[in-house]
Amino acid sequence: MSEPTTPSSTGTARPPKQPRTGLKSNGVRKAASKSNRSRAREFALQALYQHIVGGNEAAAIDAFTRDLAGFHKADAAHYDAVLHGCIDAAADLDALITPLLDRKMAEISPIERATMWIGVYEFQHCLDVPWRVVLNECIELAKEFGGTDGHKYVNAVLNGLAPRLRAAEVAADK
Numbered sequence: 001m002s003e004p005t006t007p008s009s010t011g012t013a014r015p016p017k018q019p020r021t022g023l024k025s026n027g028v029r030k031a032a033s034k035s036n037r038s039r040a041r042e043f044a045l046q047a048l049y050q051h052i053v054g055g056n057e058a059a060a061i062d063a064f065t066r067d068l069a070g071f072h073k074a075d076a077a078h079y080d081a082v083l084h085g086c087i088d089a090a091a092d093l094d095a096l097i098t099p100l101l102d103r104k105m106a107e108i109s110p111i112e113r114a115t116m117w118i119g120v121y122e123f124q125h126c127l128d129v130p131w132r133v134v135l136n137e138c139i140e141l142a143k144e145f146g147g148t149d150g151h152k153y154v155n156a157v158l159n160g161l162a163p164r165l166r167a168a169e170v171a172a173d174k
Contacts, residue, residue: 039074044082048114086117093117100160111146119158123165131166
C-alpha cells in the first residue's frame with residue numbers, strides 16, 4: 001500500500017479538495033443541480049427574450065425552444081404556462097412593473113424585463129411556488145443570463161411587488 005502524496009515526498013502540495021456545492025465558481029448553479037422547473041424558467045427566459053427583441057410569434061418561439069438541447073429535462077407544463085402566460089399578459093405585467101422602475105421600460109435590458117415578467121407571472125398564477133422561491137429563481141436567472149448587476153434591479157422590483165401580489169404570504173414571513 002502506498003503512502004499518500006505529501007509536500008515532502010514530491011515537492012508540491014495538492015490543493016485541498018473543494019466542497020461540492022452544486023455551484024460554479026461564479027456562484028451559478030451547475031446544470032446537474034437544477035430542478036425541472038428551474039430549467040423550464042431558463043427556457044422560458046430565452047423564449048421571452050426572442051419575443052421581446054425579435055417580436056417573434058409565440059408558436060414559432062415555442063417550436064424553436066422545444067428543439068433546443070436539454071429541453072427534455074425541463075418541466076414542459078411550467079414552461080408552457082410561463083411562456084404563453086407572459087406573452088398574453090405582457091401589457092398587464094409591464095403595467096405592474098413600470099411604477100417601480102427608475103427609468104423607462106425601453107431602457108431596461110430584455111433579459112431583466114423577461115425575468116421580471118416571469119417573477120410577476122409566477123407571483124400571480126403559480127401559487128404553489130412560494131414567493132421567496134419565485135424571487136430567488138428570478139435573481140438566479142438574472143445572475144446567469146443578465147448584466148453585471150441586473151439581478152439587484154430584478155430583486156428590488158420583485159421585492160417591491162411581492163407584498164402587493166402575495167400579501168398574506170409575505171406578511172406571514174415577517
